[in-house]
Amino acid sequence: MALRELASLEKYLGLKKPNKYSTQGDKKVPVLQNNNAPPLVGLVTIACHLAKEAKRPELLGDGAEGRAVVQQWLEYRVTKLDGHAKEDTRSILKDLNLYLQDKVYLAGNQFTLADVLMYYGIHAIVLDLAVQEKEQYVNVARWFDHIQHHPGVRHHLPPVVVLRNRLYTSRHH
């Protein structure tokens, strides 16, 4: 999974020559093989490295505070979202929904790497939600739809129909 994410991220960043990856351990932690430097281990570490390689520092946030907020959500992705217990799914959605109430992106008004990795990480959860639940977590749904339509982000994941027009729900045919 992580490898596909990184491949998609590379495409999004427009990196010309793809990097070589392998994985480590049971949890399949991604490893970036580097010819002239020691290998890099870890999804977030590699993703941040790629953003710098692509000369897109704005994706990592502006200023110390901005960078911290991006890092906050990247850490959230790998510690809280990944491998969460099934019974925690609701509370994750609930928290995010509240957080996104007054924000366009995770770091406020600016699209960042946090949006990309959180989107990849939460995709499976959103895919499983019923229409009613998507309406319940409307801010998450809005943000999610926004990110999946952000040019070049989606790649390896199928699109999810997030919000339906209330006039034409699936049941009227």
Added chain:
Amino acid sequence: MELFVGEGNPHCLKVLAALEVTGVQCGVQFINHEEKVVPFLSRPALPALLLPSRQHLFSPNTICRYMFELNGPESSNQCNQWLEWEATVLQPVLFRALHMAVLQGKGSEVAKVLQGPLNVLDQSLGKGSTTYLTGEALSVADVVLWGALHPVLSDSSLALSAHQSVKAWFDRVAAVRGCQSAAQKVLQGKGLEAMRSYMQKQPAPQSSQGRDAQPCNSSPAESEEGDRVVSEEEMEAAVLTWGKDLNACSQATEKQHPIMPQEGKRNVLITSALPYVNNVPHLGNIIGCVLSADVFSRYGRLRGWNTLFVCGTDEYGTATENKAREEGLTPKQICDKYHAVHSSIYKWFQIDFDFFGRTTTEKQTEIAQDIFWRLQKNGFLVEDTVEQLRCESCQRFLADRFVEGTCPHCSYPEARGDQCDKCGRLINAVELREPQCKVCRQTPVIRSSKHLFLDLPKLESQLEQWLEKSTSSGDWTANAKQITRSWLRDGLKPRCITRDLLWGTPVPHPDFKEKVFYVWFDAPIGYLSITANYTNQWEKWWKNPHQVELYNFMAKDNVPFHSVVFPCSLLGAQDNYTLVNHLVATEYLNYEDTKFSKSRGIGVFGDMAKDTGIPSDVWRFYLLYVRPEGQDSAFSWADMALKNNSELLNNLGNFINRAGMFVTKFFEGCVPVMELQQEDKKLLAVVGWELQQYIQLMDKVKIRDALKHILNISRHGNQYIQVNEPWKKIKGGESERRRAGTVTGVSVNIACLLSVMLLPYMPAVSQTIREQLNAPQSCVNAMLQGAGTFACALRAGHRIGAVSPLFQKLEADQIEALKKRFGGQQPEDEPSNKKVQIGASTQPAAVPAPAAVAQVQAAVGSDPEKAKQLAKAVAEQGDKVRALKSQKAEKAVIAGEVAKLLDLKKQLALAEGKNPEPAPQKGKKK
């Protein structure tokens, strides 16, 4: 800027150290663990940092990094890498270690748990010659890792001294100004003990896999593992295992009755909740107890454990007496009749009890009375007078179900003496309005009657001590722990153990001559008495906690009786009883999104399953596939047909059949010579990995999750055959033919492994596969031992038997008919005829959630987005079939692909909101 931290919270140690080391200006507030700081998080999270922009940071490493970056450069890649490693690899392990050391008193095992991550750190520090982790200067990585490890490394009792480089580095960081004082602030010089209250509030750590939480009936991409990267070492190890001689490592597992605990073996005693005798069990009852326990006991034998599996019918109680009156029989006759019904149902479902007994035996009386006298002698019984209804014309006190009247809560006119079927609330019989004796319809009067109570409050502290130990060392399901906790939280009250009845175990006390034991006290003793009817030496199982591990299987409504009440009886009896080590409780299985109901004819009951014409093994497979593990699930005919056709027929059956057919057709029934290439080695490693996952999950009684890995293996196998096309290569040159041989040989050996992994789930199919392959008994005995052994059991030259298809398709019209037959009338709002099991639920009946219903409707409707995807898939699959036909591919291959195409078309029709089988119902438009 304001930093919020809590005492005894290990994460706060890091951030305080970072604060002191960097000298950043920031206020610090010590607050309670439960206090909420970050407005959008529903659970309290500490540490938290309020930024000048009023935003919050709430992950410890992010906070530390921010403090370092405020006055310094951005952290390096190497530094980031350590931080991520700390958060994702070290923390989960460390949390488990702290849990053991602080809460479970297992400090001695901490070194073992932490060994992996400490080795990584030690090697990395030993390799470089730098003073700190990332260079000559102290970085955020040093502070974070030091803070994380401080509680365990500074505690001398944990004896973590083996890592020299770690030790030297740890001391260097500790000497940095600010580090020690941060530790002092958080731990108050109390070491590990300071973290007790914090640790108690955290959810218990999950055993190594948090990722396997996905239920397999709702995850769309089950072949997700397909892109797992396999390392060279894994391949080498797999090849080594492949070459092992199974005969050398096999042990005989032939069982000999009576099975007795053996020194030096893992002795596993398995019970399944005793089904109440006077009703026919439905599918939910079957999956909840007997079937789950059966799978686990079969698996246990394959693992080489010395396993005894007992169960029986629970026969005493008012429900039996009433039923007897209704049918004009004696209670004894009723029990005989229904005991036979139960036996034959379980036999059909291939439940392999070592002994299936009953509770109405002399042994039951003997053992129950012995436990009673012991409780009496030890002072755990108290007398009390209870107001009770008495029928003067029948000359007796009316126990619970012998009286009916109007519910005091909802005015339902037919409420029973113990519970109202309409509102589900528990009733004290004297509260009933207009009570009537169920036998003579006279109005009873209130009289007082003396009863005996088990003094649970007096046993509470003993119980809690035992529970602490049992739940932390054993595999208790989350619901079992939670239900037990809630009982203890509400405080225990004395429970009445006697009843004014005839049909029960008599109370031996002279002052209570007319009374019998109440079922909840009596029924669990059935486990012991049933074992005693199996062997006179039953005490070697039941009074032998040091040699025996006890697993109880049940549905969640039975949990309190097995985790609180029965253990209290046994603890109070003080006779060195074997208490439950692993309590495995399922959630509920619904029927097509409603409840099973005998009175309304809804659902499939045990005796009807065989009339459906669907084999017992397929029933078992599907029930286990939707086993309510962790959450309620539903039996659905359409889903059963889908899983049969997609998983059993097209995936598993197709693979095993192809593998066998290739041997028969291309190699005259003899397994060909195998010359392993890189691709084959990789497959061996992948299959070996799936096998390991299966074993890890099964060891933890994650029966449904483990099944997924069996299906993954056959999926890998199908892909392997598809890519290598042995049916084409066999017609090619010498080297191509050899390649076809290798692929066929590897495949047929995977089929052999699958037969063993399937054995607990589908015993008959498993046996058939091994007969078809003529597989040696040694594979059954050896493949699941240890961490799992995928060895070449069918060597080159081995002759296989006659191969034939294993599964049949379930046709849509057949399923539609069954659905109608078992659907009952439209569900009305009438109370269901609820039955009591041992220790029947004291919870009010669950109210169907309207949200769930709405959700189902939404799912049933059409879905244009999905339809679009499916239309594309149908087109692609159509092209594939045409291509195969034009290439004159092997028949079985084409048939398989055609089946897939038809299946896709059906799904497409459904997604477009059409009836996939439109013919017969065409004129029926509204």
